[in-house]
Amino acid sequence: MPLYALLLLAWPGCCPPEFKTSQGDSAADSAVDPAPQASTVTSVPSAPLEPEFPFITMLMHADTPYQLMKGKNIGNETAVHLSLPRLRQGKIDAFSAVLFVESASQNENTALYCQRATKKIDALLEDHSGLLRLALTPEDFKTNRYSGHISVFRTLEGSFCLRHGIYRIEDLYASGIRMIGLTWENDHDFATSWVYHGPIGLTERGKNAVVRMNHLGIIVDVSHMSDRAIDDVLAISQAPIVASHSNARSVCPHPRNLNDAHIRAIAEKGGLIGVNFYPPHLVQSGKATLAHVVQHIRYLRDVGGIGCVGLGSDFDGISKGPSGLETAAELPRLRETLLAEGFSEPEVAAIFGGNFLRLFNKVQALGKH
Numbered sequence: 309m310p311l312y313a314l315l316l317l318a319w320p321g322c323c324p325p326e327f328k329t330s331q332g333d334s335a336a337d338s339a340v341d342p343a344p345q346a347s348t349v350t351s352v353p354s355a356p357l358e359p360e361f362p363f364i365t366m367l368m369h370a371d372t373p374y375q376l377m378k379g380k381n382i383g384n385e386t387a388v389h390l391s392l393p394r395l396r397q398g399k400i401d402a403f404s405a406v407l408f409v410e411s412a413s414q415n416e417n418t419a420l421y422c423q424r425a426t427k428k429i430d431a432l433l434e435d436h437s438g439l440l441r442l443a444l445t446p447e448d449f450k451t452n453r454y455s456g457h458i459s460v461f462r463t464l465e466g467s468f469c470l471r472h473g474i475y476r477i478e479d480l481y482a483s484g485i486r487m488i489g490l491t492w493e494n495d496h497d498f499a500t501s502w503v504y505h506g507p508i509g510l511t512e513r514g515k516n517a518v519v520r521m522n523h524l525g526i527i528v529d530v531s532h533m534s535d536r537a538i539d540d541v542l543a544i545s546q547a548p549i550v551a552s553h554s555n556a557r558s559v560c561p562h563p564r565n566l567n568d569a570h571i572r573a574i575a576e577k578g579g580l581i582g583v584n585f586y587p588p589h590l591v592q593s594g595k596a597t598l599a600h601v602v603q604h605i606r607y608l609r610d611v612g613g614i615g616c617v618g619l620g621s622d623f624d625g626i627s628k629g630p631s632g633l634e635t636a637a638e639l640p641r642l643r644e645t646l647l648a649e650g651f652s653e654p655e656v657a658a659i660f661g662g663n664f665l666r667l668f669n670k671v672q673a674l675g676k677h
């Protein structure tokens with residue numbers, strides 16, 4: 309039995325992360341357990357906020373292109389979490405459109421699939437140019453916002469599209485990709501994922517990839533990586549890094565979530581953690597509510613400082629979000645709840661998008677392109 313399967317068996321209530329069956333959220337009104345106290349750990353000083361920039365809502369990880377590849381229509385309100393009506397309703401200003409291949413073995417021709425998926429994102433931008441516009445630089449987010457467009461930030465999840473020279477990292481940069489996660493669950497050519505517990509973190513290819521990404525000004529994303537691989541990225545990357553869709557392991561003890569040492573190390577490097585709305589990563593029972601999202605946000609803030617907290621969501625890569633935050637349309641509810649729970653306006657602005665723009669600015673400034 310593969311290590312992956314063994315690990316899942318050893319993890320009660322756990323499904324393979326992402327693209328899972330429904331979690332039965334009809335009972336998603338479970339009480340929120342008391343949050344673990346972060347007072348026992350050393351907090352990282354808060355990074356400066358970005359008060360000069362208007363409020364922006366940025367979802368750092370959305371698998372909407374994966375759903376479009378399955379024939380879903382973004383114009384149909386209920387077809388995807390990030391349908392155009394829901395984007396408007398949720399006042400979403402920007403989202404990551406992820407280029408993703410689930411498994412090389414499931415696609416007879418991985419190269420062809422990667423090219424088709426790339427074209428699908430191109431077509432998304434062309435077909436909805438009145439509303440969606442590509443963001444290649446931090447300045448683009450501002451320009452798009454002022455012109456009434458939603459920014460589409462192109463990213464890669466997993467390394468299948470880098471295998472056998474299907475694409476080089478430079479090709480991905482040329483296609484507009486500005487953030488890359490070098491592994492998903494089962495592709496370890498560049499980095500081991502959380503399902504792996506051996507001695508390898510980044511492979512030599514992975515180490516070289518991080519250096520090239522730094523050079524190009526591409527953000528390195530450590531979500532899905534093993535603890536060892538995250539250690540390697542933290543040691544090698546000259547630029548701040550992100551975990552685009554990851555939660556706090558101390559709040560929900562799932563090995564896919566981040567431990568406190570990594571939360572602090574990412575924060576100290578000027579990096580960012582985008583909270584994942586996948587219910588089993590929010591609470592062990594899988595019966596999550598919006599309150600559990602707030603719990604993770606509060607914990608990340610208390611451990612890493614307000615500057616390390618962002619919104620990942622993982623919408624369209626999960627069956628649905630927690631009760632009260634099922635789709636992108638409900639994002640204003642999260643903002644209202646955070647304010648009601650004592651978060652200040654500048655803190656909420658930082659979480660929703662200010663921190664991401666600060667990080668992207670820094671990564672691009674450090675890159676030599």
Ligand SMILES: [Zn+2]
Nearest residue numbers: 326465532553
């Ligand atoms: Zn993912």
